[in-house]
Amino acid sequence: xxxxxxxxxxxREFDFEQDLPPQESEMVEDxxxxxxxxxxxxxxxxxxKVIRTIFLLGSRDAATIEYRxxxxxxxxxxxxxxxxxxxxxxxxxxxxxxQALGIYAMSSSPSLVLSSAVKxxxxxxDMIDKLKEAVLRDDLAxxxxxxxxxCEMLGGELNDDYLSSLxxxxxxxxxxxxxxxxxxxxTGNIGTNYVLHQPENRGAGWMxxxxxxEDASSYRFRINPRHEGSSRALEQLKYLGISAVANALAQSxxxxxxxxxLLRKELCLYIGCINLAEKLADIxxxxxxxxxxxxxxxxxxxxxxxxxxxALTMEDRPVGNDVGAEDKGLFIITGANKGGKTxxxxxxxxxxxxxxxxxxxxxxxxxxDMCSGLFTHFRRREDEAMESGKLEEELRRMDDxxxxxxxxxxxxxxxxxxxxxxxEGSEIARQIxxxxxxxxxxxxxxxxxQGFAHSAYRQQADNTVFLRAERKPDGQRTYRMIEAEPLRxxxxxxxxxxxxxxx
Numbered sequence: 001x002x003x004x005x006x007x008x009x010x011x012r013e014f015d016f017e018q019d020l021p022p023q024e025s026e027m028v029e030d031x032x033x034x035x036x037x038x039x040x041x042x043x044x045x046x047x048x049k050v051i052r053t054i055f056l057l058g059s060r061d062a063a064t065i066e067y068r069x070x071x072x073x074x075x076x077x078x079x080x081x082x083x084x085x086x087x088x089x090x091x092x093x094x095x096x097x098x099q100a101l102g103i104y105a106m107s108s109s110p111s112l113v114l115s116s117a118v119k120x121x122x123x124x125x126d127m128i129d130k131l132k133e134a135v136l137r138d139d140l141a142x143x144x145x146x147x148x149x150x151c152e153m154l155g156g157e158l159n160d161d162y163l164s165s166l167x168x169x170x171x172x173x174x175x176x177x178x179x180x181x182x183x184x185x186x187t188g189n190i191g192t193n194y195v196l197h198q199p200e201n202r203g204a205g206w207m208x209x210x211x212x213x214e215d216a217s218s219y220r221f222r223i224n225p226r227h228e229g230s231s232r233a234l235e236q237l238k239y240l241g242i243s244a245v246a247n248a249l250a251q252s253x254x255x256x257x258x259x260x261x262l263l264r265k266e267l268c269l270y271i272g273c274i275n276l277a278e279k280l281a282d283i284x285x286x287x288x289x290x291x292x293x294x295x296x297x298x299x300x301x302x303x304x305x306x307x308x309x310x311a312l313t314m315e316d317r318p319v320g321n322d323v324g325a326e327d328k329g330l331f332i333i334t335g336a337n338k339g340g341k342t343x344x345x346x347x348x349x350x351x352x353x354x355x356x357x358x359x360x361x362x363x364x365x366x367x368x369d370m371c372s373g374l375f376t377h378f379r380r381r382e383d384e385a386m387e388s389g390k391l392e393e394e395l396r397r398m399d400d401x402x403x404x405x406x407x408x409x410x411x412x413x414x415x416x417x418x419x420x421x422x423x424e425g426s427e428i429a430r431q432i433x434x435x436x437x438x439x440x441x442x443x444x445x446x447x448x449x450q451g452f453a454h455s456a457y458r459q460q461a462d463n464t465v466f467l468r469a470e471r472k473p474d475g476q477r478t479y480r481m482i483e484a485e486p487l488r489x490x491x492x493x494x495x496x497x498x499x500x501x502x503x
Contacts, residue, residue, distance in 0.1 A: 003157060003255070003256075004259060004262060005150055005259065005262055006149065006150070006266075007146050007147070007150065007263070007267065007270070008266045008269070009067070010063070010064065010145070010146070013262060014054070014265075014266060016050065016053055018053070020052075020053065020056050021056055021057065022375075022400070022403075022404040023400060023404070024056055026376055026377075026397070027374060027376045028056075029378075030346075030349075030376035030412070031309070031349045031350055031376060032309040032346065033055070033056075033309075035312055036276070036308060036350065037051060037272075039276050039279050039312050040272030040273070040275055041272065041275070042271075042275035046090075047271060047272060050268040051268050051269055051272045054268070054357055055269075055357045058353060058356030058357050059356055059357070060370055060372055062292045062370065065292055065355065065357075065358045065370075066292065066358075067144075067145060067146055067358070068146070068269070068357070068358025069289050069358055069359075070143065070144030070145060070146060071144045071146040071147055071270060071358075072270060072273050072289075072358065072359060072360065073143070074143060074144045074146075074147050075270040075273060078140055079278070081134065081135075081140055082271065082274060083274070084134045085131065085134050085135060085263075085267065086264065086267045086268075086271050088127060088134060089260045089261075089263040089264035091127065092260035092264075093257070093260055093261050095120070095123050095124065095127070113246040113249075114246035117246065117249040117250045117252070117253045118170050118249065120253045120257075121166070121249065121252060121253050122167070122170055124253065124256040124257065124260070125163055125166055125167060125256075128154075128163065128256075131154065132158065135151055135154055136151060136154060136155055269357065269358070269359075273359055276359075277360065279312065280308075280311065280312075283311060283312075283316055283317065284316075284317050285308075285311050285317045285362060286362070286363065286364050287360040287363075288360060288361060288363050288365050288366055289360050289361075290351070290355045290360075290361050290363075290367060290368060291367040291368075292355065292367075292368075292369075293368060293369040293370070294369060294370065295369065295370050295372060295408040296369075296408060296440070297327075297369045298326070298327050298328055298329050298442065298463070299326050299327075299367055299368055299369050300325045300328065300331070300367075300368050300369075301323060301325065301326065301365075301366070302321070302322065302323050302363045302364075302365060302368075303320070303322050303363060303364040304321070304363055304364040304365075305321050305322075305344075305347050305348070305351060305362065305363040306320040306363065307343045307344075307347040307350065308347070308350055308351075308354075308362040309346065309350065310346075311362065318343070319478070319479040319480060320363065321340075321344055321480055323465075323467070323481070325465045327462075327463065328463050328464065329437060329440075329441075329443065329463045330433065330437060330443050330456075330463055330465070331464075331467060332452075332456055332457075332464065332465070332466050332467070332486070333345065333445065333467045334447060334466070334468050334469070335470070335486075336470075336471040338477060339470070339477045339479065340469055340478075340479035340480065341414075341446045341481070342378075342414055342446060344446075344469075344481050345412050345414055345444055345446050347362070348412070348444055349376060349410075349412050351363065351368070352368065352371060352410060353374060356371070369408075369442070370408075371409055371410035371442060373404070373409040373410070374409070374410050374411075374412070375401045375404070375409060375410070375412070376411075376412045376414070377394075377398060377401060377411065377412070377413050377414070377416050378412075378414040378416075379394075379414055379415040379416065379418060379419075380393065380394075390419035391419040391420050394416060395428075402435075405436075405439060405441060406439075407439060407440040407441070408440055409441050409442070410442045410443075410444070411436060411441055411442070411443050411444075412444050413443065413445040413446065413447070415446055415447060415448060416429065416445070417429050418448060418449065422449055422450055422451050423451055425449050425452070426449045426450075426451030426452035427451075429447065429449055429452040430455065430456075433445065433452075433456075450486070450488055453466075453486035454486055454488075457485055466484065466485060466486060467481040467482065468482055468484040468485070468486065468487065470482045
C-alpha cells in the first residue's frame with residue numbers, strides 16, 4: 001500500500017529536489033529573507049533547508065496556494081496538535097537511524113533482512129497508532145481539505161483492523177516454527193518457483209505438536225546436524241525460500257519510512273508558519289490570508305502592508321502602506337531619501353513570496369496576482385574588490401535577469417542604473433522598462449532618475465502607478481507611500497541638516 005500525506009499538493013508529492021529559482025542568492029540578500037527564515041526555523045535547523053526550498057519555489061497554481069492556506073489556518077487553530085504530529089514523524093524517521101543493522105546493507109542475508117524488516121515494521125506500526133491517536137481526536141475539528149483527507153486516510157486505509165492484520169502477519173514472519181518452503185523441479189531437476197508457506201503444523205493440537213504425528217502421504221528425511229555440506233544446502237534452500245518475502249517486507253518498511261519522512265518534510269512549512277505567527281502576535285503585527293489573482297491579471301491592493309523582516313528585527317510594528325491598484329503593471333516609486341521606499345519595495349517582494357508559498361502575508365488585507373518568477377535588482381554598495389565599473393556590474397546582473405525572464409514575472413528594481421548620470425541612466429531605464437512591459441513583466445521601480453520618472457509621468461500610461469514617499473512640510477518622513485507626481489528633488493538637504501546640524 002502506497003500512502004502519502006499530500007499536505008503541500010492535493011494529489012501529488014512535492015518535489016524537494018527541484019532546482020531553486022535563478023538568482024536565488026541575490027533575491028535572498030536583497031529581501032533579507034534569512035531574517036524571516038530564522039524565525040520560522042525557531043532553533044530547529046532541520047527545518048531550514050526544507051522551508052527555504054518551499055518558500056523560494058512557491059506555486060503558480062491558485063488552487064494549490066489556497067489548499068495550503070487552508071492547512072495553515074488549521075495549524076494556527078491547533079498549533080500543539082500539529083507540533084505533536086511533527087514530533088511523531090521525526091521520531092519515526094529517527095527509528096530508522098537507530099536500526100544499526102540496516103536492512104539494505106544486509107541484502108546478502110535474507111534471514112537478517114527479514115528479521116530486521118519485521119522489527120522495523122512493528123515499530124513503525126506503533127508509530128502509526130501514535131499518529132492516529134494524535135490526529136483522530138474529537139476536539140480536533142480540521143476544516144481544511146488537506147488535513148481532512150489526511151485524517152480520512154489514517155482512519156480508512158490504516159484502520160485498526162488493517163493494522164491488527166499486519167501485526168498478525170508479522171508474528172507469522174518471525175518464523176519461530178521453522179521455515180516451510182515449497183518448490184518445483186525445473187530444467188535439469190534444478191529447483192524453481194520457491195514459495196514460503198505458513199508452517200505446516202499451524203493450528204495443530206498440542207498432542208500432535210509434542211509427538212510430531214506425521215502425515216502418511218508426506219515424505220521426510222533427516223540430516224546429521226554435523227554435516228557441513230548438508231547444512232549449507234539447507235541454508236541455500238532457506239535463502240531461496242525467504243528471499244522474495246524478505247525483499248517485499250523491506251520494501252514495505254521503506255514505504256512506511258517514506259511516508260513518515262514526507263510527513264516530516266511537508267509539515268516543516270506549517271511548523272514554520274506557526275513559529276512565525278506566534279512571533280508576530282507577540283510584537284503586535286497583523287497577518288492576513290491574501291486573495292489570489294491569476295498570472296495574467298494585474299492587482300496590488302493592500303492595507304497596512306509592512307516589511308515583515310523589519311518587524312522581526314525591530315520586534316515592533318513598522319509603518320504599513322495602503323495601495324489600491326488594479327490592472328497596473330508598472331509602479332514607479334520616487335520621493336525623499338530615507339523615506340521608506342526600499343522598505344516598501346521589500347515588503348511587496350516578501351508578501352509575494354509568502355503568498356505563493358501558501359502562507360499568510362504581513363498586512364491587514366492583501367490582494368495580488370501571482371507571478372511566474374520573482375527577480376530583484378537592488379543597488380549594491382561600493383565594492384573595492386570589483387574588477388569592473390559599477391554600471392557594468394549592474395548591467396551584468398540585469399543581463400542575468402533578462403536571460404531567465406519569462407512572461408508574468410515580477411521584477412523589483414531598487415535605484416538601478418544610478419551609477420551613471422541622470423540622462424544616461426534614465427535612457428537605460430526607459431529601454432529596459434519598455435522591454436519588460438512588452439514581455440508582460442510586472443515592474444516595481446524605486447528610482448531617483450528624474451528624467452525617467454518625469455518622462456513616464458508625462459506619458460500617463462494607463463497601466464502605470466506613481467507612488468511617492470511622503471514628506472511633511474517640516475521635513476518629517478512618515479514612511480508611507482502616497483499616489484502622487486514625482487518631484488524634482490529627493491530632499492538631500494534634509495539629510496544634510498539632520499546629520500550635520502544635529503552635531
